[in-house]
Amino acid sequence: MSRPSAVYVHGFKVKIKFKEIVLSDEGHAVSGTFDRAGSEILVSTAFNETHQRSTLLHELIHAMQAYANMQIAYTENDVIEPPTYMLERVLFPVFSDRRNRAFFTFLLGAECE
Ligand SMILES: [Zn+2]
Numbered sequence: 761m762s763r764p765s766a767v768y769v770h771g772f773k774v775k776i777k778f779k780e781i782v783l784s785d786e787g788h789a790v791s792g793t794f795d796r797a798g799s800e801i802l803v804s805t806a807f808n809e810t811h812q813r814s815t816l817l818h819e820l821i822h823a824m825q826a827y828a829n830m831q832i833a834y835t836e837n838d839v840i841e842p843p844t845y846m847l848e849r850v851l852f853p854v855f856s857d858r859r860n861r862a863f864f865t866f867l868l869g870a871e872c873e
Contacts (some may be wrong), residue, residue: 761809767820771826775800776816791815794822797840813856820849 767774775798782804784790792803792815801819803812821844854860 764816767823769823770801770819772827774820774823776803778803778805780805792819794819794826796823796826810856814848814852817852817855818844821835821851822845844847 763778765777774794777800779802781823782790784793789806790804791807791811792801794801801816803815803819803825805812807815808815822840825840825844847855855864
């Protein structure tokens with residue numbers, strides 16, 4: 761499966777990189793991170809592919825929150841993590857279901873491949 765190298769959020773390009781070891785600001789090994797300053801998502805490849813995909817969605821939600829000017833909440837992990845996990849858990853089963861291909865193709869617009 762080819763991996764995306766970027767995603768556009770509110771018109772901003774957010775780079776996506778996959779690497780085995782991803783560390784939090786505190787130095788803990790984590791599934792993924794979103795760095796607002798560097799406009800970059802890191803996803804750890806130390807986990808299986810489904811976990812990598814749900815992690816990518818989780819970090820995308822952080823990016824969407826940040827670019828929607830929710831930075832204050834973003835800096836307070838205790839505040840932002842519960843709604844982020846909630847969104848990840850409700851969105852991922854729908855976003856990752858291949859039977860929804862026509863639905864998302866419609867959202868992308870008629871001219872996309
Ligand atoms: Zn998070």
